Amino acid sequence: MGSDEVVGLDSAALAARTILESSGETYRAEDTALRMCAAYGLEDAQVMAFPTGFTLSATTREGQLTRVFRVTERSMRLDRIDGVNTISRLAASGQLPAAQAHRQLLALRQDPPRPWQLSALYYALAAAFFTVMFGGGLLEFGLSFLTGFLVQALQTPLVRRGVPGQLRAFVLGFAAALASLALASLGSIWQLPVGQEALITGVIMPLLPGLAMTNAIRDTIRGDLVSGLARGAEALISAVLLSAGVAAALWLRGMIWTA
């Protein structure tokens, strides 16, 4: 551990890194880093953040110091964005010494991972309720729950193996539509008409790149044009690939059906 100033710089960098890794807005990462630098008495703080990394530099008694981080994997973690926000607010009001802020940030980043079954359950619930929102009945609710659980269960190993997010969108869209279609066909064997439209739409709703789109807008408004464009492209590509996955499953089914 270096001097207080160095710890302050480190915690500012850690805060910015956590925000970017949790899919927070780029301007928020920059604002937070600058605010924390100011709180810990660092001078000439300059930060340049992108969705994929950032550099932060400031002048301390030991000279100009710089921190550079590359952000490779981003996931949606609203709780961490909220946590960093609380810490940086406390720091800015002078209630949190640098060493303590650093410890709290480290603790925030090390919370125990959530079991995949829990994520799958929430995904399944979201999908099932979206299906009902689109006019599905009790049968569609159940099928959507099953398919949703399956989709999220599939997402976990894909994330772990480092499959890029854009490719994941295609695979998951394909899997969601294919599983829904299979269940709908099974239903028709037993003379149960399944509302295929409500079912598939409900299952893919949570996969839509809402977060990327909203953040693209918010970054653009703040004048962070590079990040805004990058995130806008990310959202668009995800949506296109997700749709392509769904289309592929529908097309496949059409082939089998007519044969």
Added chain:
Amino acid sequence: MDSLIRALACMAAALSFGKLLRQPRSTLVFTALIGLLGYAAYQLIGGMLGFFVSGLLVGILCEVTARVVERTTTLFLISSIIPTVPGLGLYRTMMALSENDLERAGQIGLETLAGIGAIALALTFASVLFAGIRPPQRKPTS
């Protein structure tokens, strides 16, 4: 009765989606309510204007709520806007595409894209409205 079930499902969906993204518990009630209001506005008005009004309503309500409970807007925005996002249009476009019905795919696809654009524009307006009235920013003076 049917619309009551749909309304409840909409709130439950927004809530579950918030849980999936690990939204802090105390913010979940707000997103469920705002999500429902946005979806209801879209259902009542419909079309492009529906998307726009819904986006504007959700955006403004999220900004106001965030300021009242002193949390960041992002926490509220994402799961509140999701029920309005035109997933149905996206599915119908893909359905038409897989049936080689390019004309219908083009028409619905364009409508869906325009709907997303309308939501984005409305959210932008809402953010800009509030961008000026936030606590004074501690910008570094260089």
